[in-house]
Amino acid sequence: MAVEATANGMGAAPPTAAVDWSRLAARARNARRARATVVYAFLIAASVPIILPYFWLVTVAFSAKLGVAETGVLWRSMLILVPAVIALWLAIALTRNRRQMWIAVAAVAVVTTGLFAWLIGPDLWLGNFMFLWTPDFASVVRSRVGEVKGAVDFPNIWNAFGNSILLAGSQTAIVVAVASLAGYYLSRFQFPGRTAMLRSLLVLHAFPVLTLIVPLFLMLYFIGLLDTLLGVILVLVAFELPFAIFIMKGFFDAVPWDVEMSALTDGASRRQAFLRVVLPQVTNGMLAISVFTFIRGWEEYIFVLTFLVRNTNWTMSLYMFYVRDDLMGVDYGVVSAVGVFYLVPSLLLYLAAQRFLMQMSISGVKG
Amino acid sequence: MPVLASLAHAAAHGSGSMATTAEQAVFERRATRRAVARERMNFLVFLGPAIVLTVLFFIIPVLIDVAVSFTDMGRSLKVTGFTLDQYHKVFAGDRRLPQIIGMTAIYVLGTLSIFNVTFGLILALVTTAISRASGSFFRGVWLLPRMSPSVLYILLWLWVVDPSKMGLLNQILMNGFGVAGPVDLKTQAPVALIIIANGFIGASMGMIIFTSAIRGIPEHLFHAARVDGAGVFAQTWFVTLPALRWPISFVTIYQTLSLLVSFEYILLLTKGGPFYDTTVLALYVYRRAFESGQYGYGAALALFLIVIGVIFALLGWRFFDMQRLLQRPRIEVQ
Numbered sequence: 001m002a003v004e005a006t007a008n009g010m011g012a013a014p015p016t017a018a019v020d021w022s023r024l025a026a027r028a029r030n031a032r033r034a035r036a037t038v039v040y041a042f043l044i045a046a047s048v049p050i051i052l053p054y055f056w057l058v059t060v061a062f063s064a065k066l067g068v069a070e071t072g073v074l075w076r077s078m079l080i081l082v083p084a085v086i087a088l089w090l091a092i093a094l095t096r097n098r099r100q101m102w103i104a105v106a107a108v109a110v111v112t113t114g115l116f117a118w119l120i121g122p123d124l125w126l127g128n129f130m131f132l133w134t135p136d137f138a139s140v141v142r143s144r145v146g147e148v149k150g151a152v153d154f155p156n157i158w159n160a161f162g163n164s165i166l167l168a169g170s171q172t173a174i175v176v177a178v179a180s181l182a183g184y185y186l187s188r189f190q191f192p193g194r195t196a197m198l199r200s201l202l203v204l205h206a207f208p209v210l211t212l213i214v215p216l217f218l219m220l221y222f223i224g225l226l227d228t229l230l231g232v233i234l235v236l237v238a239f240e241l242p243f244a245i246f247i248m249k250g251f252f253d254a255v256p257w258d259v260e261m262s263a264l265t266d267g268a269s270r271r272q273a274f275l276r277v278v279l280p281q282v283t284n285g286m287l288a289i290s291v292f293t294f295i296r297g298w299e300e301y302i303f304v305l306t307f308l309v310r311n312t313n314w315t316m317s318l319y320m321f322y323v324r325d326d327l328m329g330v331d332y333g334v335v336s337a338v339g340v341f342y343l344v345p346s347l348l349l350y351l352a353a354q355r356f357l358m359q360m361s362i363s364g365v366k367g
Numbered sequence: 368m369p370v371l372a373s374l375a376h377a378a379a380h381g382s383g384s385m386a387t388t389a390e391q392a393v394f395e396r397r398a399t400r401r402a403v404a405r406e407r408m409n410f411l412v413f414l415g416p417a418i419v420l421t422v423l424f425f426i427i428p429v430l431i432d433v434a435v436s437f438t439d440m441g442r443s444l445k446v447t448g449f450t451l452d453q454y455h456k457v458f459a460g461d462r463r464l465p466q467i468i469g470m471t472a473i474y475v476l477g478t479l480s481i482f483n484v485t486f487g488l489i490l491a492l493v494t495t496a497i498s499r500a501s502g503s504f505f506r507g508v509w510l511l512p513r514m515s516p517s518v519l520y521i522l523l524w525l526w527v528v529d530p531s532k533m534g535l536l537n538q539i540l541m542n543g544f545g546v547a548g549p550v551d552l553k554t555q556a557p558v559a560l561i562i563i564a565n566g567f568i569g570a571s572m573g574m575i576i577f578t579s580a581i582r583g584i585p586e587h588l589f590h591a592a593r594v595d596g597a598g599v600f601a602q603t604w605f606v607t608l609p610a611l612r613w614p615i616s617f618v619t620i621y622q623t624l625s626l627l628v629s630f631e632y633i634l635l636l637t638k639g640g641p642f643y644d645t646t647v648l649a650l651y652v653y654r655r656a657f658e659s660g661q662y663g664y665g666a667a668l669a670l671f672l673i674v675i676g677v678i679f680a681l682l683g684w685r686f687f688d689m690q691r692l693l694q695r696p697r698i699e700v701q
Contacts, residue, residue: 050508177416184413206677214432215669238424238425301635346514350510
């Protein structure tokens with residue numbers, strides 16, 4: 001728009017008259033500012049519906065004493081948080097180098113923490129996190145509102161937490177190991193049926209796996225793996241593999257083969273070359289797949305819901321689901337505290353692995 | 368290496384007699400046999416685990432699905448006989464199925480056209496128009512739903528649309544806009560609700576892919592357009608969008624497939640209800656099998672969905688250069 005205005009201005013002016021450059025520059029500047037305002041207004045409006053529920057979740061988890069959110073606390077924390085977010089954004093957008101940025105961010109963080117301690121501090125209430133040390137927290141919550149017996153028998157949260165870690169962790173370990181081996185072979189070796197295999201991998205990647213839930217249920221039942229973590233782990237591994245193999249193949253393709261060739265001429269066998277020379281070059285790919293698979297395992301809901309029955313086999317997702325199912329409407333505070341406990345590891349992993357995940361999604365699109 | 372060894376051997380005994388040639392032939396044959404054995408071993412070591420796992424938990428279930436779809440297996444898991452009844456039901460008998468398929472079409476097309484492509488594109492265009500840091504900040508906000516576990520994400524939605532006065536939406540509507548009583552979106556507008564809840568997640572994938580595509584457009588094209596007098600909209604229309612043709616069709620095909628077969632968020636949010644109003648085909652398979660215990664019918668429906676999905680995937684690949692993904696390997700030394 002700014003440029004258009006300039007062009008029109010020049011066209012309108014008679015060739016002999018002097019062009020008023022400063023006026024044109026001012027007009028262009030104003031147009032640019034107006035455009036930026038519209039863009040930011042749109043982005044802020046579009047982000048509010050997303051931020052608001054998360055904000056609610058955290059505030060309720062840390063402050064609701066009577067099972068419901070107290071409006072005063074919500075408003076006060078809003079009053080701190082909104083300026084804090086704007087200040088944070090200004091700090092990132094306006095500072096010139098990394099050092100200045102970190103100083104500004106740290107300053108904002110300190111001021112915000114101070115304000116929180118001053119205004120919200122008295123309302124801070126960690127009682128909602130009692131599920132961490134009271135396995136039978138549901139009865140405690142219910143006794144507050146007069147009901148005695150709940151419908152769901154909750155296991156210890158650390159049990160569910162351990163199951164989730166075990167599920168996601170072993171799934172990750174298997175997927176990374178198997179996909180690295182297969183990806184390397186598909187990237188470097190020629191064998192009959194290689195193209196067919198790659199093609200079928202693509203088909204399997206696009207395959208609607210959720211439709212296999214019925215036959216898998218029957219199969220696990222017949223081989224006796226229903227209601228065991230091992231059964232779910234093996235099923236999830238099989239579903240993650242095609243994609244993981246493809247990504248690993250892409251990373252292996254990118255390793256220059258001169259490196260490997262020189263290892264071979266120095267007398268290494270293919271397996272030695274793979275283990276000692278090529279594998280260290282694709283650590284980024286392995287990390288990307290690990291994080292991705294781990295998060296998938298941590299979040300998994302449908303398969304664990306269908307294949308796991310006993311409450312000692314519950315993962316965090318089932319625990320969260322039943323807490324919501326049982327206590328929603330009774331005590332929002334406890335439900336959101338469990339939510340925060342479940343959400344934080346996921347978010348931390350994403351943040352830590354952002355770089356690798358971006359690499360993967362790009363190479364995934366490119367193939 | 369085996370070739371080198373036999374050459375060295377030939378050189379050591381190279382007196383030129385017939386015996387050496389015969390000996391050499393034996394060595395060579397042995398070396399070839401050893402190479403073939405090693406090749407087989409490599410195949411087993413590298414590809415074996417992947418093949419075993421895939422066959423056991425991917426291929427065999429498909430076969431079981433086909434087999435079960437020809438039986439009358441019910442909740443008792445007993446098979447009394449083979450029958451074509453399930454397929455008769457899929458194509459003629461089940462009067463609810465047309466409604467379910469219509470619902471699936473509305474859900475997939477609605478989510479795709481409003482959020483996954485259009486809104487994703489708008490977000491990508493807008494966040495690349497501002498400074499890099501601010502852009503990543505807002506993209507980060509829109510990635511939040513994708514980063515949250517599904518159970519938690521839907522928990523937040525259930526809160527937002529809670530039909531009592533405690534619901535976030537009701538609080539905003541009643542305090543901010545003076546609406547008289549609490550509204551219940553779960554019964555009044557369930558379809559819109561599942562489309563929006565899925566769209567908030569779906570938009571982020573388009574956003575990420577379009578953003579990296581826009582970043583890849585050479586800056587001088589924009590300069591040239593601006594010199595020619597193009598405004599913001601003309602630049603977007605004539606420079607940015609043509610460069611996004613490939614990413615847009617990729618996102619469309621990929622997301623059509625994943626929307627078609629996923630039902631996790633719907634199951635958590637509305638359980639397919641009220642009644643069958645928000646039950647899409649994939650969820651219908653699940654409900655038939657695990658709610659009504661009709662495993663045989665569920666298997667037949669699943670097969671039907673698999674065929675639709677695979678057709679979509681194959682159609683999608685016609686648009687892409689799939690051969691590029693299958694490039695030949697570069698080293699063939701054993």
